[in-house]
Each structure stands twice: as C-alpha cells, then as structure tokens.
Amino acid sequence: MVNYDTVLIRFGELSTKGKNRKDFIQRLYRNIQYILKNIEGLEYRKTHDRIYIKLNGADSEKVKEKLQKVFGISSFSFTEKVDSDIDAISETCLRIAKESDKKTFKMIAKRHDKSFPMKSDAINRTCAGNILQNTEITVDVHNPELEIRVEVHQNETYITSEKIPGAGGFPVGINGRVLLLLSGGIDSPVAAYELMKRGLQVEAVHYASPPYTSENARQKVLDLAAMVSEYQRDMKVHIINFTDLQLQIYKTAGDPYAVTLMRRMMFRLAEEVAKKNNCLAIATGESIGQVASQTLESMVCINDVIRIPVIRPLVCFDKLEIINLATKIGTYETSILPYEDCCTIFDPKNPVTKPSIEKAEFYENQFDYASLIKDALEKQEVVRVFPQKDEEDFL
Ligand code: ATP
Ligand code: MG
Numbered sequence: 001m002v003n004y005d006t007v008l009i010r011f012g013e014l015s016t017k018g019k020n021r022k023d024f025i026q027r028l029y030r031n032i033q034y035i036l037k038n039i040e041g042l043e044y045r046k047t048h049d050r051i052y053i054k055l056n057g058a059d060s061e062k063v064k065e066k067l068q069k070v071f072g073i074s075s076f077s078f079t080e081k082v083d084s085d086i087d088a089i090s091e092t093c094l095r096i097a098k099e100s101d102k103k104t105f106k107m108i109a110k111r112h113d114k115s116f117p118m119k120s121d122a123i124n125r126t127c128a129g130n131i132l133q134n135t136e137i138t139v140d141v142h143n144p145e146l147e148i149r150v151e152v153h154q155n156e157t158y159i160t161s162e163k164i165p166g167a168g169g170f171p172v173g174i175n176g177r178v179l180l181l182l183s184g185g186i187d188s189p190v191a192a193y194e195l196m197k198r199g200l201q202v203e204a205v206h207y208a209s210p211p212y213t214s215e216n217a218r219q220k221v222l223d224l225a226a227m228v229s230e231y232q233r234d235m236k237v238h239i240i241n242f243t244d245l246q247l248q249i250y251k252t253a254g255d256p257y258a259v260t261l262m263r264r265m266m267f268r269l270a271e272e273v274a275k276k277n278n279c280l281a282i283a284t285g286e287s288i289g290q291v292a293s294q295t296l297e298s299m300v301c302i303n304d305v306i307r308i309p310v311i312r313p314l315v316c317f318d319k320l321e322i323i324n325l326a327t328k329i330g331t332y333e334t335s336i337l338p339y340e341d342c343c344t345i346f347d348p349k350n351p352v353t354k355p356s357i358e359k360a361e362f363y364e365n366q367f368d369y370a371s372l373i374k375d376a377l378e379k380q381e382v383v384r385v386f387p388q389k390d391e392e393d394f395l
Pocket of ligand 1: 208291
C-alpha cells in the first residue's frame with residue numbers, strides 16, 4: 001500500500017456549467033467538508049477545476065469510502081505532491097512503483113504548465129527509465145497493472161496511480177428542493193437517491209395510518225430516511241396521519257376506487273406540504289405499470305388533482321434495476337422488513353387499472369375531504385433525521 005499525502009478531486013459534469021460554476025464548486029466544497037467533518041487533520045484547498053485535500057496522516061480508506069458518496073465528484077485520486085522538479089518527480093514515481101507490488105506499468109505525464117522545461121514524452125521516458133533500472137517491474141503500454149499519472153502544474157506536481165470513480169451527478173442542494181413521498185417500500189428510498197444525485201435537496205412526507213400501521217412501520221421509514229440522508233447531510237420528514245381519510249375513502253368508494261382516491265389525497269396533501277416548505281416539485285418512487293395505481297391511466301387520474309410538477313425518477317426502471325440500486329445504497333434489507341404500511345393493510349382485491357376522473361370526483365364529492373386534509377396537515381409531525389453514525393454530533 002502506497003502512502004499518499006493528498007487527495008485530488010475532479011468534478012466532471014460541473015465543469016460544463018459555465019456561469020454557475022462557482023456556485024457548484026463552492027457547494028461541492030462545503031458538502032465534501034461536511035461529510036469528512038469527523039476526520040481530523042485534513043486541509044482543504046480549491047482551484048478553478050480541482051479540490052485538494054491534504055491528509056496529514058488521516059486514514060485514506062475512510063476518506064475514500066466517504067468521498068464515494070459525494071455527488072458532484074466525477075473521480076478522485078490519492079496523490080503525492082512534489083515540487084515541479086524532474087528529480088523529485090522521478091524519485092516519487094520510483095517509490096510508487098516499488099511500493100505497489102505490481103508487475104507492469106505505464107507512465108502518463110501531462111503538463112498543465114507549458115513552461116515546464118520538459119515535454120510530456122520526455123518526462124515519461126525519464127521516470128520510466130528510472131523505474132526500469134531500479135526495479136523488476138516492466139512496461140506495458142496497452143494493459144498495465146499500474147498507471148502512474150504525473151500532472152505538472154507551475155509550482156507543484158501531483159503524482160497518482162489510481163483513479164477512483166466518484167458518484168457523479170451534481171452537488172446536493174444546487175438544483176433546489178423537492179418533497180418526496182416516502183413509503184417503507186423498496187422504491188421510494190431509491191428515488192431519494194436518484195433525486196439527490198441530480199443535485200436536489202430532498203424532504204420527505206410519509207402517510208401513516210395508526211393503529212392499522214405499527215410503530216415499527218413508522219420507525220422503518222425514519223430509518224430509511226436516515227440511511228439516504230447520508231447523501232445530503234440530514235432530512236426533514238413530515239409524518240401525516242392518514243387514518244381518517246383512509247377510513248372515509250373505504251366507506252365511500254369501496255374496493256375498486258379506494259387506491260385511486262387514497263393516492264389523490266396523498267398528492268393533495270403533498271402539494272400543500274411542498275408549498276409551505278419551499279419545495280418546487282413533489283416526487284414519488286412510481287414506475288410505470290408496476291401496480292394498478294401506476295398505469296399511465298392511473299397516473300393521469302391521480303395527477304389531475306394537483307398543479308405542482310411530479311418527478312418520478314424511477315418511472316422507466318425495471319424492478320430488478322431498482323432492487324440492485326437499493327442493495328447498492330444499503331436500503332434493501334430494511335425495505336423488505338415485513339411491517340405493514342397503509343397500502344398493504346387496506347389491500348383492495350380489485351383495484352381499477354383505468355380509473356376515470358369523473359368517477360373519482362363523484363366519490364370524493366360525497367364527503368368533506370377538504371376538512372379532513374386540513375385536519376391532517378394541522379396535526380402533522382415533523383422529524384429531522386441524520387445519518388446514523390453522525391447523530392451524536394447534533395445532540
Ligand atoms: P415503494 O416500494 O416505494 O413503497 P410501491 O411499489 O410499494 O413503492 P406504491 O405503494 O403504489 O408502490 O407507492 C407508489 C409511491 O407512492 C411510492 O414510491 C411512494 O412514493 C408513494 N407512497 C406510497 N405509500 C406511501 C406512504 N404511506 N407514505 C408516503 N408515500 C407513499
Ligand atoms: Mg409501497
């Protein structure tokens with residue numbers, strides 16, 4: 001294992017966003033500092049196209065694990081910083097080759113500062129020669145086990161051997177705020193991840209139907225929220241009591257239209273919560289055709305009751321793709337815990353797959369849903385959750 005002293009962070013997609021670039025870098029800089037806040041001794045520096053972190057002996061594995069969760073980073077490398085001096089550069093390349101345990105290598109030098117007296121080719125040849133003379137390792141330009149990259153800047157040169165892929169996307173928060181309908185299922189936590197990846201700050205609303213849904217089900221949702229909040233610091237979760245609305249819906253509409261009506265109420269409530277909390281859109285974990293309420297006809301009928309845009313990040317994902325992502329972000333095991341949520345308890349036997357707006361309105365006009373909505377909003381509970389390990393920092 002090579003001991004590096006600096007992390008070099010590359011931005012990727014950010015670099016293409018001309019006028020907002022400064023904001024992007026600033027936001028990313030803050031997000032990185034935040035996620036690494038518990039690691040002592042780090043020194044940060046940013047330039048127009050890179051962020052550098054000096055490790056000062058900090059655990060590089062820990063830093064690596066955290067950085068891989070920061071959206072807006074296209075890739076990063078652990079590097080050794082030396083003076084822009086060919087002897088210093090060559091010595092460090094040799095040390096990296098020696099410490100690497102690899103059998104073949106390739107040199108990739110790049111001059112960011114063209115005033116450096118040697119061209120890239122000459123740098124490559126000098127460093128490679130030194131390594132060949134002093135080690136058993138051989139050159140393989142097509143398929144090397146070790147790539148030694150040399151980036152020459154005016155005063156300093158960064159030497160690195162591994163490019164670690166970042167999470168991609170945009171720094172969380174840069175593209176505004178959305179309100180996600182968060183259930184205890186597999187899909188909506190993955191939707192949260194996808195939204196955050198595109199730079200959106202996610203706030204959540206959850207509908208609970210006590211006593212039909214248990215304390216365990218509620219806790220499961222908060223746990224899932226805490227898990228995904230790791231990608232964006234923390235998360236505000238609005239918990240809304242849905243019991244009265246749900247009971248009234250079943251009494252009025254009966255089985256086939258119950259889910260359609262429930263979801264229309266969920267959207268109405270969400271629109272109100274979003275407006276009050278400066279969220280410009282709501283979001284769901286819906287995927288086209290997955291269940292009766294997610295046919296295109298259902299979506300049209302449900303969407304009809306609100307004006308706020310609805311973002312559905314998973315709309316074209318297969319279930320298997322969603323499960324794979326849930327596994328990757330670590331929410332799957334929690335999502336499949338068998339606690340009842342409000343939809344599984346009042347599980348209708350014959351939900352309509354092609355509901356009509358007229359019929360939905362006909363049922364809704366038979367009870368005073370507006371006052372039930374008002375009541376539910378007034379009694380909402382707001383909980384702020386944090387990534388589990390960080391909780392003690394805020395107490
Ligand atoms: P999930 O796995 O996310 O629960 P699902 O396949 O079970 O999704 P539905 O139950 O039809 O599908 O829910 C579709 C979407 O509606 C969810 O992804 C979520 O955004 C929202 N939703 C469903 N139930 C609730 C709830 N109790 N509270 C908040 N949002 C909910
Ligand atoms: Mg569900």
